[in-house]
Amino acid sequence: MSEMKKIKNLKEFSTSADRFEGANLLCPGCAHSIIVREVLNATNDDLVLSASTGCLEVCTAVYPYTSWDASWIHIGFENGSTAVAGAEAMYNALKNKGRLKQPDRNPKFVSFAGDGASYDIGFQWISGCMERGHNIMHVVLDNEVYANTGGQRSSSTPIGSSATTSPAGRVSYGEKKNKKDMVAIMASHGIPYSAQVAPNKWKDMVKKIQHGMAVDGPVFINAVSPCTTEWKFDPKDTMMLTDLSTDSLVFPLYEIIDGHELNITYRPKNVVPVEEYLAAQGRFKHLFKDEYKYLIKEWQERVDANWAYLNRREEARV
């Protein structure tokens, strides 16, 4: 039987033993480590983990050190999902053959990858894993940029953001394309569970991770991960930024069950204007020039429309 952790409050959470060590090389204020701890803390079961190449990987497994007190593998940039899918296949094979060393365990197979490794270069691998029905969970640490290589745009980078390959300049407002809706794409595979989470709403996150670990089949989780370096905010403000992202509804928190049944899981009491979210980050600084202010208005309209869409989906129960 699966063993899910019961954590009552934040104090208990912060002192709970975990299998991801604080000794790592991630930037001060990076949300990745907070998300990873919250995911791993959702279960007492054994773990088989992977990380695709990216910030998390290069900061937690530099020989001869490791930050992982659990089985962990990194192969390359694009194939972290398939790495745990292969391990899951081996688990099934050895289970059927009666060759597991610890047959009473109930391991969870989780791959972590950035948005570059998920939305772009690893897209096909993740799609394959979702379609084939592996009993794995793929968690995107979505900081909307190739942070590990220094801030290039990915297909998760939102419109108007200044990235190093789509920089704002005298005649450009930066990224021209809208962010790809990865949760919808993954849900369209008909997988049992997909969700968007944020580290500030840790109870919501833990609940979703536990739901995902309990279902039989592939699970896709998109976690907003504010990046102090590339979003350009003070490292002490990570949680404030995360609050702004969820409360402005730029990152609405919801889940999709069996590929179609959508539930909104967090409704901010006071919805914050998108402008406040944008104003808190250096990557959107140029949008506040007179000639680009129309983009802020468009941002708000887009977020409102998406929120209305999610509400209609939830009401429709289809």
Add this chain to the structure above:
Amino acid sequence: MAFDKMELRDIEVWDGNFAAAQALRQCQIDVVAAYPITPSTPIVEGYAKFLADNYVEGEFVMVESEHAAMSGCIGAAAAGGRVATATSSQGFALMVETLYQASGMRLPIVLNVVNRALAAPLNVNGDHSDMYLGRDSGWIQFDSYCPQDAYDLNFIAFRVAEDHDVRLPCMVHQDGFMTSHTAQGVHTMDDDTAYSFVGDFKPMNDMLDFEHPVTHGVQTEEDWHFEHKARQHNDLMTKVMPKIQAAFDDFKTLTGREYNIVERYDMDDADVCVVCMGTSVETAREVALEMRAKGIKAGVVGIRVVRPFPFFEIQEALKDVKAIAALDRSAPGGAPGMLFNEIAGCLFNTDTKALLSGYIYGLGGRDLTKKHLVDLFTELQANVDAGKVLTPLQQFIGVRGPKLQFL
């Protein structure tokens, strides 16, 4: 064990693909992650069918690309079990990134490579371009000349790869279509005998041992990367050949079939010889005998282990011969062929005065005919008689148009 044994005749009529598939069944592979490509597809189709008919117990993961196939194999092997797959050509090329990762992570995967040309132009037929593409990847590479070899060498490959002193992945090569789709008599082992040769898989650093968590695939920069690569090379250079020889010896004891790191045919008193791989070895052997009837003392050297390259075995095999032709079945891309270069490297600084010339042949499935080899041996004898190489060092044979030769 829940699966059924299969009754085999002592000699079955199998093509190379089916021979390899039968070997995978008898080795009881735990996980095959695979993607179809001509001409290797029937190997993994065979495994899938054996699974469907309960002749093997394991997991077949039909993934969405060859890159994912090897990625899944790496995850499965790191989890701790026996893993194999098969590919060819473009699929092999797509896998290349993960080939280096598999060997660097010291995972004992067996990859059957049914050799095929690399595009462009697109071509499904056999040459050794894919084999050559893998030669710096840190894998052990075995070469088959016929379906019997494709069957036998799979057992050898698992034995060597999974040895805890080796822990390196192995490729078993066979020629696309000429071996893979040509049915011949194959001497078989019964299921129990075959399995006993490879034995139970003995996991090491397995991710599914939760009492001993391991971190696979770390990062090393200028401080440690070189040491890791050096150690891998050291093991390839010093540990692998003795293990291969021991496996060949044990296999001969078990089956009576003899394999050698370098195969020598009519080499004891040979004046001239060709060094080649794949199905060309058998053609060359036949022509060498015919040349002997004409008074030319011809011999053939077949490369059985491509990587690690059999440096000393080649020196030994070629020490008394007077003229050597290195036959390379891969477009050399602006250089002498691989075999030419490796053989030249082996013989340099030795006392041999042998004359070495190189031939590029058979690209994209072009036949190497007996006539080609008769002309070639005749050319080698002329070199011996003249005491020097009379031709350019690199000649293309069997290609249309004016004679193509370089160097």
